[in-house]
Amino acid sequence: MIQTSSLPTPGQAIELAAVTKQWGETVALKQIDLTVAPGTFTVLLGPSGCGKSTTLRIIAGLESASSGTVSIADRDVTLLPPSERDLAMVFQSYALFPHLSVAENILFGLKVRRTPKKQQRERLLHTADVLGLSPYLSRKPSQLSGGQQQRVALGRAIIAEKPICLMDEPLSNLDAKLRNSMRMEIRELQQTLGFSMVYVTHDQAEAITMADQVVLMQEGEIAQAGTPREIYQTPATIFVAGFIGTPPMNLIKAADVLQATAPGKGMEFLRGMHDSAANLSQSTSELLIGIRPEHIGTQQQASISAKILGMEYLGSDLLVTCRIGESILLARMPGNTEIAANETLPLVWAEENTAWFDSNSGARIRLD
């Protein structure tokens, strides 16, 4: 959809070392260490108030770190203003200048830096072409739809071909359909132009689909950083397990599961895993089993019996809420599965999909 002929801008690396941010008594960020490789797409993900926007604003220089250092391309920029960090930013509210036309908005940065008129003109036409804004250049932002305003904000960010682009929830004001297509366009734009991207969102679908690196944050700390696959397949803590996935991973008491397991019907591995996990955790706290809803199946001969509490038919899928002991869990089965309500459901899942967590520390117990 997006074609551009210009040479890719070499992206630059960003590094945060032990960055802390405090406002009086309130601690927003606690010792954040973060590396963004040149030319990659990093998404800062987390619930509201987790510090992701603050982190982005510290990278931008709109907020200063209370302690720690920020480096861009191995240059310490901790004390530099935003304009000297050679980056572009897209704001959640787009921050378009309401009295300027689309063209003037996109050209704002080039005009500030007194780029030659001819070059301004060329770049404007090119950028407008890339973003499909050519027919609207003389309009005011208020005469555009939300999606078009969003593109103008993108245009202002990419026209100067800065090595770094920061985005603060740029899609949150768009409707779901537009959000999906913009997501792909932004990713494509980043790949073609080759800049380093730091992107803040609370929407995990955005994070999973766009990112090279997902950084999941929780209460001012990084809960886990890794590729979307790593984050999804091997969540490092209970928080990550419970945040990623729709619906997220089931976290159920190991004791309940063991109690409901009849011997000799395919789930014997649980007891062995439980013993090794208990050894490794070396604490008396309770163990939790993490299992993704889509990894739970049903079989006549399966050994864990669960009581069905409710069912939700979604067409392609069937979401079954059931109870094992005191724990409630959600299973996602194929839509054509026939289950009678009020039935006891025999459940089964594979050994490699079973994760173990320490309920006290919240950490994952790695058995391998």
Add this chain to the structure above:
Amino acid sequence: MAKREWIYGWLFLSPALIFLFTFTHYPAVNTIISSFFSTPKGRRPAKFIGPENYQALIEDEVFWTVLENNFWFAVGTIPTSILLALAMALWVNSQLKGRTLARMAYFAPTVLPLIAVANIWLFFYTPGFGLIDQLRGGLFNLPASNLLGNPDTVLAAMIVVAIWKEAGFFMIFYLAALQSIPPVLKEAADVEGASNFYYLRRIVIPLLMPTTLFISVNAVINSFRLVDHIFVMTDGGPNNASSLLLFYIYETAFQYWQTGYAATLTVVMLILLSILAIGQFFLFDRKIHYR
């Protein structure tokens, strides 16, 4: 049902309508009519005299002096008070210690009754022992001055009082407008490397244009309307050097009791103000972006 809605509509409109008609429209029309009549006296009622009052006006030297005074008064107060208001608003809108106090201090002249404050200014200007002469004598050893008694300086002295009164009032409007500009625009400009001055010139001032229009229309009206301090401080003197149009109208109507001629003067003032206000709307209209 439709009929009842009609009644409700007029009922809701009536309070404003009654007051507007009683105190604005009826007097205005009546003034225009009166300007073509002679002044009624005890024994002979007002009689129609056609444009005679207007002929008298053209030949009235005091009228032309007063009009000229008013022109210089407007030129002296309007741009300065608007610029000062903008500067003060920008200042008290910034991160500043005790900015609530600063805002209050700037707004105080608006709250204080001008009649009372004029007395304080009168003391500042008093020859010999007033504040200004104390400073002049004490610091520079200059002789005593009579700013209010000299036809060359009295209008300037009045202009200073008016600016002092007006700037704080206009500042509040600018302050409100500044606070409606989202701070994220400043951040976006910062990321692009725009200096504070560039941001002010290209973003803030254009976004303040609707407020500037509102303020400038008000400033023009006030430059004709604001005469309280003239009553207290100079009474239009010396030799009409500080008399303004509205003050002259008051004198004509309520001291000389020439109500017919006063009505004529009022009509001239209304026409002047209308032309100026309409002119301003046309002048500004193309440059204004309304959100």
